Amino acid sequence: MSRTVFCRKYQEELEGLDFPPMPGKKGQEIWETVSKKAWEEWQNQQTMLINEKHLSLMDPNTRKYLQAQMERFFNNEPFDKAEGYVPPEK
Secondary structure: OOOEEEEOOOOEEEEEOOOOOOOHHHHHHHHHHOEHHHHHHHHHHHHHHHHHOOOOOOOHHHHHHHHHHHHHHHOOOOOOOOOOOOOOOO
16 A cells, blocks of 8 residues: 655645655655656756756755755745746647
């Protein structure tokens, strides 16, 4: 049986992550409050931001920026999106 969490993004019980996605307190907090669905959606958004804005993960300011955007995403606050991105038609 999979583990469930009360997802702070979707405000409902959903399947949780299998393990904390990063070390430390922040990883533990995400593991306890973010669903697998929300985490996968954030990973897609993060990838688009990195690619479209040509961000370098070697830059500490980039990592701070992405962490701030992640918090905004999970808290349902406005967050930066890749400019000019058009999702594929289904």
